[in-house]
Amino acid sequence: MPQLCAARTLRLRRPLLSSLSAAALRLLLLPLLLWFLCLGVTGSSLPSEQTVSRYGPQAQRLYREWQSMLNTAGSSDSQRLKDVNEFFNRRITYAENSQVWRQEDYWATPLETFGKGMADCKGFVIGKYVSLRLLGMSPDKIRLTYVKARIGGPSSNITQAHMVLAYYPTPTVEPLILDNLITSIQPASQRPDLIPVFSFNMESIWVGTTQNNNVNRLTRWKQLLDKLKTEGFSF
Numbered sequence: 001m002p003q004l005c006a007a008r009t010l011r012l013r014r015p016l017l018s019s020l021s022a023a024a025l026r027l028l029l030l031p032l033l034l035w036f037l038c039l040g041v042t043g044s045s046l047p048s049e050q051t052v053s054r055y056g057p058q059a060q061r062l063y064r065e066w067q068s069m070l071n072t073a074g075s076s077d078s079q080r081l082k083d084v085n086e087f088f089n090r091r092i093t094y095a096e097n098s099q100v101w102r103q104e105d106y107w108a109t110p111l112e113t114f115g116k117g118m119a120d121c122k123g124f125v126i127g128k129y130v131s132l133r134l135l136g137m138s139p140d141k142i143r144l145t146y147v148k149a150r151i152g153g154p155s156s157n158i159t160q161a162h163m164v165l166a167y168y169p170t171p172t173v174e175p176l177i178l179d180n181l182i183t184s185i186q187p188a189s190q191r192p193d194l195i196p197v198f199s200f201n202m203e204s205i206w207v208g209t210t211q212n213n214n215v216n217r218l219t220r221w222k223q224l225l226d227k228l229k230t231e232g233f234s235f
Contacts, residue, residue: 044134047111047232055115062091062114066131073135081167081185084131085178092127093118094180107224111231121163124180126224128165129201133235141168143199143206144221149181154192166199 052063066087073083095118097106106120110127113119119127125144132142142165149162166175166188176185177194188194198207200221205212216222 044136045232045234046134051232052111052114055111058117059111059115062117063111065091066110066114070131070135077137077141077167077169080132080135080137081176081178084128084135085185086183087131088124088127089180089183091117092124092180094120094124096120097122105220107220109224109228109231109233119180121180125163125165125178128178130228130233130235134233139202140171142166143168143175143201145177145199146197148195148197150193150195156193159195162194164194 046067047063049060052060069083069087073080092113097104097120100106100116100118100120100123101108107126108116108119108123110130113123113127122144129142129144133139145164145166147162147164148159150156151158151160162181165178167178167185168175175188177188177191178185179191179194188196196208198205200206200215200218202225203213203215205215205218
């Protein structure tokens with residue numbers, strides 16, 4: 001008799017455990033499902049927590065805040081541009097590569113930038129570019145753009161190499177400029193202090209209106225894309 005009671009108890013508990021397990025599984029999977037829906041790109045992926053942890057506590061904190069921003073970013077291009085631009089301009093401190101990385105021309109991934117909490121202009125642009133691509137923005141709309149920035153105002157003859165992110169609603173219209181030096185996103189015509197040199201993305205290079213598809217010529221860019229894949233980014 002005791003054995004029969006035990007068997008009955010076991011039969012009663014199994015459905016309960018199964019139900020609890022299913023509920024727990026749904027709770028675990030729901031954030032992931034929402035995350036991919038928010039990204040809007042089925043082929044996108046992000047680094048694992050283990051990978052992020054290698055960059056230190058600050059990277060983990062900023063990475064979580066960054067994920068939260070991506071999850072709550074607006075659905076329109078204009079709102080996504082605003083959300084991403086504000087995140088990096090407010091949370092990352094500008095510093096020269098020589099101070100952050102002890103070298104003159106270092107191209108940092110977002111995780112590396114989060115680990116330092118600092119970046120040069122390229123670090124800001126790379127972080128914004130990766131974020132917008134993960135949010136599903138079309139690759140032909142955003143370009144990393146080298147410019148000469150006039151020091152002291154639009155009429156100054158003193159310039160310094162600088163990088164900004166340019167957003168093109170369509171390929172032939174005036175782009176909007178995302179810049180770590182200015183909090184607002186402005187049309188290129190309102191940035192006379194910037195002299196375009198060339199721009200590029202994952203597909204092409206542009207010098208003026210001339211397009212070249214041999215983007216592999218940009219060695220640093222290619223190395224950065226390889227490093228992003230190694231860290232677990234995919235978009």
